[in-house]
Amino acid sequence: MKEQLAIFGGTPVRSEKIYYGRQWINEDDVKAVSEVLTSDYLTTGPRAAQLEAELCAYTGASYATVCANGTAALHIAAMAAGIGEGDEVITTALTFMASANCALYCGAVPVFADIDRETYNIDPASIEARITNKTKAVVAVDYAGCSIDHAAIRDICDRHGLIFIEDAAHAIGTSDHGKMVGSIADMTCFSFHPVKTVTAGEGGAVLTNNAEYHHKLQILRSHGIEHEEEFMTEAPHEGPWYYEQQMLGYNYRLTDFQSALLSSQLKRIDMFAGRRKAIAARYDEAFGELPGIILQQELPDTDSVRHLYEIRLDFDVLACTRREFFDAMSAENVQCQIHYVPVYWMPYYKRLGHKEGECPVCEEIYRGILSIPFYPKMTDRDVEDTIHAVRKIVEYYRK
Numbered sequence: 001m002k003e004q005l006a007i008f009g010g011t012p013v014r015s016e017k018i019y020y021g022r023q024w025i026n027e028d029d030v031k032a033v034s035e036v037l038t039s040d041y042l043t044t045g046p047r048a049a050q051l052e053a054e055l056c057a058y059t060g061a062s063y064a065t066v067c068a069n070g071t072a073a074l075h076i077a078a079m080a081a082g083i084g085e086g087d088e089v090i091t092t093a094l095t096f097m098a099s100a101n102c103a104l105y106c107g108a109v110p111v112f113a114d115i116d117r118e119t120y121n122i123d124p125a126s127i128e129a130r131i132t133n134k135t136k137a138v139v140a141v142d143y144a145g146c147s148i149d150h151a152a153i154r155d156i157c158d159r160h161g162l163i164f165i166e167d168a169a170h171a172i173g174t175s176d177h178g179k180m181v182g183s184i185a186d187m188t189c190f191s192f193h194p195v196k197t198v199t200a201g202e203g204g205a206v207l208t209n210n211a212e213y214h215h216k217l218q219i220l221r222s223h224g225i226e227h228e229e230e231f232m233t234e235a236p237h238e239g240p241w242y243y244e245q246q247m248l249g250y251n252y253r254l255t256d257f258q259s260a261l262l263s264s265q266l267k268r269i270d271m272f273a274g275r276r277k278a279i280a281a282r283y284d285e286a287f288g289e290l291p292g293i294i295l296q297q298e299l300p301d302t303d304s305v306r307h308l309y310e311i312r313l314d315f316d317v318l319a320c321t322r323r324e325f326f327d328a329m330s331a332e333n334v335q336c337q338i339h340y341v342p343v344y345w346m347p348y349y350k351r352l353g354h355k356e357g358e359c360p361v362c363e364e365i366y367r368g369i370l371s372i373p374f375y376p377k378m379t380d381r382d383v384e385d386t387i388h389a390v391r392k393i394v395e396y397y398r399k
């Protein structure tokens, strides 16, 4: 017998609401932050540099620049890549709009490639189809933390002389053919927002193996100010206080107490990643064979630490709309979220000339997906309640 849905007066699967994502802060994190608060430096002290070294050690990248947030990371990466007026930047539409906005910040034009219907990541064939003589870079997003096809994108970028920027806001800890995300693209951007795998409250980073990009990233983070004598142009200078603004940068610095919070979180990243993988494995098992639900596929030889877990409704099997499914989940006290409304559907992008229909696969996938609760601090009970709610609603609406 079908269980009565809570939305129609049945008993909800749980009494307390559970959300799609949340941070996990412990006493060590609190201690790490408070130690910095009573130290000499609140910002531009030793902790940001220490964090940069830790991010390099974790990912295998040669250089890291930490900054105010993931959006700032994308902005300075686009600037360091030399993206400017008249350039085109190819990205995905199934992302947070910051992945595309970074091109606009630089006066360039974002161009949306379609996604692969299995992985939901940017489709290399669609990138290739969107290349013009104005294309300067690709911003590829590891959607939900699942690895992009690095080898295919690298090959396209090499053949067309494009810069490969990876928006890995979802994907710290993910690897592809044994290489960690952060060490693969020309520049890789992370976000440390509270819903991401590790958090600094707000924070971001750009990782690269390229010394020239790294130097630009370091000065763009702080007004474009050059402190190193070898890069100064107005020598001989007057004294040790001397500095030169060489580029138009921003104040995108990360504070020392935020850096300390992230360093403390990084000590537990293997535990966070392990717990995310265990929950994903349990969901895969519960939904893999469930008619009505389609799952995002990972590429072979990749090892993904997911940030989101997506279920996709199969409308050939289910007699409901996504909105009805979403509301029914909510009534069961399992709050889902939708990631993401295609970027070019935004009124701002439409005013720039974008139109619905630009990326048909992306739009089709978008219409069926929901992010279900997924974060390391979830208890096994929370996971089972989420599975119960999904099954209950699928069974109710199965044709």
Ligand SMILES: *Cc1c(COP(=O)(O)O)cnc(C)c1O
Pocket (backbone or CB within 6 Å): 069, 070, 071, 072, 095, 096, 098, 099, 141, 167, 169, 170, 191, 192, 193, 202, 203, 204
């Ligand atoms: C979170 C996120 C960003 C932006 O990061 P912030 O730290 O919030 O500025 C960029 N791209 C993607 C894909 C994200 O999920």
